[in-house]
Amino acid sequence: MWEQLVEIDQQLFRWINNLWIGKFHSFWLFVTQIQNWFFLYLVFFFLLFKKFEKPTRYLAMVMIPVVVIISLSLTNLVKNGVERLRPNNEPLLMDSIQVLLQPENFSFWSGPSAVSFAVTTFVVHALRSRNATKWIYLFYLWPFTFAFSRIFVGVHYPADITVGMLVGLFLGWISFVLFAKMTRTLHHTA
Template identity: 45%
Template sequence: MLETLKAWDRELFIFLNNLGIEKYDGFWVFVTQIESWIPLFLLFIFLAFYYYGGKKGAIVFLFTLLTFGLTLFLTDTTKEFVARLRPNNVEALSTLIRTLQKPTTYSFFSGHASSSFAVTTFVVLALRDFNKWIYWAYLWPLIFVLSRIYVGVHYPSDIFIGALVGTSIAFVGHWACKKTLQKL
């Protein structure tokens, strides 16, 4: 059963990765860089302070950072434990895929997926009562994680599990944040 799932994951990755078009490579390489999203992070911070005010905004920001940090810790720990090679480092795939980046760290689960979904979910949960448009923020992690397949560094299961883990941690972080805010 596990081997069948791995085979499906591999085949889906190859299919999706090969949908890439060379003239769009620059866009997807830009999108996959964390630095490209700094303006969005600054917007999230601004909105937290705008809607919550100084002290409560600082608490929301702190819990966003704690959620992000916990997500990174769990992601890195899992990657070292599972030790799954990235598709760009699998020799058998080298002639079957387009590779635009070549990281040598492990693949499972995606840190881009876990961290982007953790931050976005936390921000959406924290701001949804103030702004109905905040759900559009999910465009960021969706585009961000698709870029990881496009550039050839993550299997779909890496992304799916990363998104699930990040979202779950965000719910826990938001719960703790709400409890803290209620004490003020």
């Protein structure tokens, strides 16, 4: 059963990865680099700063790096426990996929998926709690694009991306719940 799931995941990866062979390489390489999303993080910090008053605004802004650290730590713990080879390191796939990056660490689950979905989920819930408009859900375009870029550059399977998304959604929501409790405590003691 497990072998069948792995085979399906590899076939789906191969199909998605080969959708644009030779096309849009520059785009996917740009999208997959976290430093190219720095401006979006600045937008997140700015919106949290604008929507919250002292001292809650500082707590909201500190939560972003906390969410990143927790997501990355949990991801690395699981990756090193599962030890699934990345597609770019899988000998059975080497001749049938396009590989634009060559990371050497393990694949399951996708750190970029987990982190980007966790941060976005936290920010969206935090802004919604301050009656931000529904357009903030458009922020989810970032983690979807970022996560799927990992397939196109040859470094993550669809299951890695999917589980990373789910973990990120959960961690972002839990982070917001904790933030909301801390916020209530700050307001009661002030």
